Amino acid sequence: MSDFFSSIGKASNMLSSIMGVLNSAENGCVFTLSGANGSVEFPVSPADFEVTNPYNNETVNIYSLGDINMMGRRGLATMEFSSFFPAQDYSFAQPAEAPYTYVNTIKKMAESRQPAKISISGTDISLPVTIENFAFKEQDSTGDVYFSLSLKEYRYITPTSEQTNQTTGMKGRTAETVKEKKTVWTKAMHALDKAQKAMQKTTSIVNQGKRALGFYRAIVKSGGIPLGTVLTTTAEAVKSGGKSLYRF
Known part of the structure; x- marks a missing residue:
């Protein structure tokens, strides 16, 4: 009986993912991650994603005043999403390469020691990032590779150099010093x-x-x-x- 309910739960989760993907496709939402070692246009758009923007405000206790809130400066945005790379032909998926082709491209980007860029069509998200965590697995004997990806904003320090990376379209990170x-x-x-x-x-x-x-x-x-x-x-x-x- 427990196996039956477990199967029902997996089917329900899969249906939710598929519906999310279909909604994303209808809205023209395409996720693209590009870097020094290539780019990945995710064939199955994530059903959802989350962006966190920290602002580093600080509570300070001042004698005779008590606690006051000191306004901080903006921290680095983080982003997380998950989906899968299909090994089968699905009507809701864009034409895809072999799952581990995507996996290897993302791993190379993460290990290149250069920032990547995440873009989501239909939104204002186009952000230079570092790949903080990339987890993947197979789980249902279809050959599909499920993954989760954690990204963190990469902030460029002005002035930037005039040399532009041809893949990412971003300029080099340099630090200005004065005497x-x-x-x-x-x-x-x-x-x-x-x-x-x-x-x-x-x-x-x-x-x-x-x-x-x-x-x-x-x-x-x-x-x-x-x-x-x-x-x-x-x-x-x-x-x-x-x-x-x-x-x-």
């Missing part, structure tokens, strides 16, 4: 955010976070910086009025 940068210490942001702002463009991306945290700790230890202070950040230190506030 000297001036910022004004205001109360509009949290001290850690202001420390981060002072470090931007003065060193490599790898070192910016570390230096911002070190500068923030030095600020707290010294008792703070007066509002309106003009800071000068170089590759060696943060200064004010010729005096070094923090050295790297």
